[in-house]
Amino acid sequence: MINCLLIKITNNSRGLPVRNYRTLNATELMIGRSAECNIHLADPRIAMHHAVIKELEDGHLYVVSINGEIEVDGAMLQNIKLIPGKQIMIGPYQLNVEPAPPDVNLSVSLTLVNPLSDDYQDLKARTHEPLPNAFKFKWRLSMWLIAFISLVFLVLPLAQNLIPQLQSSMSELPFGFDRVWSSGRMSTAHRHFGSQCFNCHQAPLKKVSDKACVNCHQDTAPHIADPELQKRSLKAAHRFIGSMRCAECHQEHKAPHPLARQDNNMCIKCHGAIRTIDPETKLPNIRDFEKKHPDFELSFKTGPGPKDIERIPQSNQSKLIEKSGLKFPHDQHIGKVQGPNGIWDVRELACTSCHQAEGKEMRFKALSYKNNCSTCHTSELQIGTKDNKLTLPHGEEQNMFNALKLYAPKGFDRYSDQLKNNGCAYCHEVQPAKTGDKLPWSVMPLRLNNDWLAKAQFNHAAHRTQQCTSCHKVDASKSSADVAIPNRQSCLLCHSGNTPKHKRIASSCMSCHTFHNAHQGYDLITGAKVETKDVDILSTLPTVTEKK
Known part of the structure; x- marks a missing residue:
């Protein structure tokens, strides 16, 4: 934003200079003969949009030529830096850069140094007389055109907007009278x-x-x-x-x-x-x-509520730790991995094996145990002997303990410890029971971030020509606490x-x-x-x- 003090210097009837002050506030100050220009110079030798004062990439203010010439010391230049004491010729006007007062960042004065000559007789001699008897014809034609234009462009559109009956009837037509506006x-x-x-x-x-x-x-x-x-x-x-x-x-x-x-x-x-x-x-x-x-500031969930969010800048590396409640090493789930059926069960996993895109912006479907984990990790929820295995339900701990009491009441404590140390704990953080809890232990609540950059938007579809790992460095990630947001x-x-x-x-x-x-x-x-x-x-x- 440019706060400019414009000083126009003119001469009064006694030939003494008079300074007129005006303050201009704009992103760019247009100089020219057009009435829309911030600095209006009513002289035929000035172009409609002659030059502009604006801030360039180096942070300094310049006067930049558009359709006219600007010069300093007789040299025509495209861009001229505005510093105190600089004298710039803009056509017949001289622009002086003066020291700026404290409340503005630019102060300039304009003086007409080459005025036009007042040769009225020469102008009159070169003026042609109008054709004889042409006035009456022009007058009648003008009146008919005024009537036609007033009817089509003013009366009918106003009537449509001011008369409800006409407005309702015109709404059934492809367009109305006010379309001409x-x-x-x-x-x-x-x-x-x-x-x-x-x-x-x-x-x-x-x-x-x-x-x-x-x-x-x-x-x-x-x-x-x-x-x-x-x-x-x-x-x-x-x-x-x-x-x-x-x-x-x-x-x-x-x-x-x-x-x-x-x-x-x-x-x-x-x-x-x-x-x-x-x-x-x-x-x-x-x-x-x-x-x-x-x-960038990343959003981390700190609790179950919608406002339980902490935003941490990526420059603070020591705090960029996701406490999701899961144990998930990315490096063991990308490339060639061993499946659940032994050493001969080798599978090729890619990012899209779990992260499946949907929609035109390639948003990703939510991950779930049933769709993404059960294919390889069902054995963690199996108890019993090799010939008599029982697969426990995944989900609420209470449902799992109820299944243990129903199908394996004698081995409840043994199987509960097995699940606590190896089964559920294979993927989840497990917390011991607190005083008054009905369950012997429970898994930590999941706090998965679904919107890392809450104040921005990211279109994966626009980046589909790139490999996922070119932005998300997960090849060597051994913990779910790692944050892979670029x-x-x-x-x-x-x-x-x-x-x-x-x-x-x-x-x-x-x-x-x-x-x-x-x-x-x-x-x-x-x-x-x-x-x-x-x-x-x-x-x-x-x-x-x-x-x-």
């Missing part, structure tokens, strides 16, 4: 109902409201799960982006361009200086995945930041993060599921002045 092609997602404008534009001559979007998108989660924090943060963000309507990021009538904006600047406006938005945040400033991005440095081998690099893919914020994720709509403070949408939350919460 359309500013461009509809996106594919909205094309099936977009022929009737009032489906979104519920009030004539007003912007599309967020509630019109939520009428269909009812399962859209807010950006921040805590509604009070969301309101406070987005209200602070208005200083930079003006508003936080759905249409701010989802711009319709721009097909074939994507409906959702894939623009890093939208994210960086807040997350590039996050403490200016929320002074209490613990988040760091983030601007680029390669240059300025924190280490870190940021591993991703940077194939991905770069905002700009592409040699043999690396440019990765924007939207490559891994979604605006409406909000941790699957769960309140990160209470753990309750957020049912109301951000639009309703923001409209019902009291403001700061109302609380007072």
